[in-house]
Amino acid sequence: MINNKQTINNALQLYGSPIYVFDKRAFIENYRAFFSAMKTNYEKYELSYSYKTNYAPYICKLVKELGGYAEVVSDMEYYIAKKVGYEDDHIIYNGPIKGKLGNEMLLNGGMLNVDNLDELTRIVDLAKQNSKINIKIGLRLNVDIGQSFVSRFGIDVTSGDFEKALGLIQTADNLDVQGIHIHVGQSRTVMAWTNRIKEALKIIDKYFDGKKLKYIDLGSGMFGEMDDELAIQFGKDLPKYLDYAQAIGMVINEHYKDYTYDNKPILFTEPGTTLINHYIDFIATVSSIKHIRGKDFVVLDCSKHNLGEISYLKKLPINVIHNNKNQEQIVDGEFVGYTCLEHDKMYIGYNGTLGTGDNIIFGNVGGYSNVDKPPFILPNCAMISMEGESLELIKEKESFDYILDTYVL
Ligand SMILES: Cc1ncc(COP(=O)(O)O)c(C=O)c1O
Structure with missing residues (x-):
């Protein structure tokens, strides 16, 4: 799984968060x-x-x-x-x-x-x-x-x-x-x-x-x-x-x-x-952290729909990149998405520190992920290919008009 902070920062600066990375x-x-x-x-x-x-x-x-x-x-x-x-x-x-x-x-x-x-x-x-x-x-x-x-x-x-x-x-x-x-x-x-x-x-x-x-x-x-x-x-x-x-x-x-x-x-x-x-990872960014009645929620800038088939069956492997100097302790945290669905949960049981702006990298998301992502609430993000240090765009971020194009206004 990708864990090079410099490569992750480069990818996000060039193409934005979240993003698929093909190795x-x-x-x-x-x-x-x-x-x-x-x-x-x-x-x-x-x-x-x-x-x-x-x-x-x-x-x-x-x-x-x-x-x-x-x-x-x-x-x-x-x-x-x-x-x-x-x-x-x-x-x-x-x-x-x-x-x-x-x-x-x-x-x-x-x-x-x-x-x-x-x-x-x-x-x-x-x-x-x-x-x-x-x-x-x-x-x-x-x-x-x-x-x-x-x-x-x-x-x-x-x-x-x-x-x-x-x-x-x-x-x-x-x-x-x-x-x-x-x-x-x-x-x-x-x-x-x-x-x-x-x-x-x-x-x-x-x-x-x-x-x-x-x-x-x-x-x-x-x-x-x-x-x-x-x-x-x-x-x-x-x-x-x-x-x-x-x-x-x-x-x-x-x-x-x-x-x-x-x-x-x-x-x-x-x-x-x-x-x-195993050869596609997904980089997301922590948008907010909420503590509600004893539960810790970590809101990510993506949704469960980004993550593919395995995420529905098992807990995906993750890497965490800490960017924020102010880290909070998270206990039994749930990583949740931008949708309005209560069941939009991408990871359950996170224990460790996190801050907004930190990156969560999900591994093993190559199958039924980008091809199975509905335009629900937001269109899909970009995908890049990584070869050592070099990054190449292989799917552009979808625009709002791309989604609207097939509807009659
Ligand atoms: C006919 C057929 N071939 C190949 C595959 C791919 O199998 P796998 O993802 O297990 O490698 C599938 C998946 O359902 C399939 O239906």
Whole structure:
């Protein structure tokens, strides 16, 4: 987490408070460590970055430069992938509702994973209307990998829906299956990954035996790097990239041991939070300190909406930079935001000193933060990339007019 007072002051002077700070060097290092763990355990591995997690184009472009594919779940995200320079054959289009650009992408040979039978019916029609073009699709499977809930995504493999899907595909001569996709949220154990690959291979053996598939896509859902303060809240001895990679590799390598490289499927995963969470910090400033009936409230110039998914589940790791000479003792303090919501609490149980003008740095805010910030009460702040001492603006602060532009005055 960023803790260099000079860099923090520079960032705030140049771009104002609050602000997101992307740590470019550390992200690249982490990307390479992740990719290498996967690649050394399955030689035909490819990484497809989950845009929804954080589609800041600067980051998407960096992923492209590092060799990653793009995983998108809407026309907007597909548009971003094209804007940063992706060709269709390096984009994976997922999601329960795809837009018109999904059709365009399919006709251009992109990888699109079908979520349900209605979507498939529309694609069968598209294939029939374009009978001279060979269209290849992936199927998202709904399987039980031991999670504690029934997922709503994908085509159920237990109800006959999967067989129906295969029957529908056969009604169009120019439509074929080229991949299998599984993603189940909230399942980050190594066992969940072993189960994913086993389930995928079971389906492949049962329905595609002898047929060469281009890819198996296992989605994402791994624990990424994080500060100890946060890791401890998820439990002891969290799995590392290598633990996941070895578990998947053991199963997939055994299954394809007699295949040549060319005949093996590409293995994709789609890391999002896994890749980005640890590499964006958020700097906020203490605006006021209130003591009300024995409770200490520290009001920050931001809101809970700035901080992303993890802040809703756990207590984010923080750094405090003391700028004010007059420090007050805070006991069991709550960091609260600029909204008028009582539940706009960003940190509970702070014990230490603070003064107005001090900075609070929240770590691990890379996922579902800037992309999930509503214009509630105030627009969003700027984002910069930090590379050593050098700072670069990668998202401007949103203006009031930017918010108003889509309303009719
Ligand atoms: C289809 C799909 N792929 C990838 C991801 C990203 O997973 P993670 O953030 O756990 O790396 C998600 C997140 O929900 C997803 O739905």
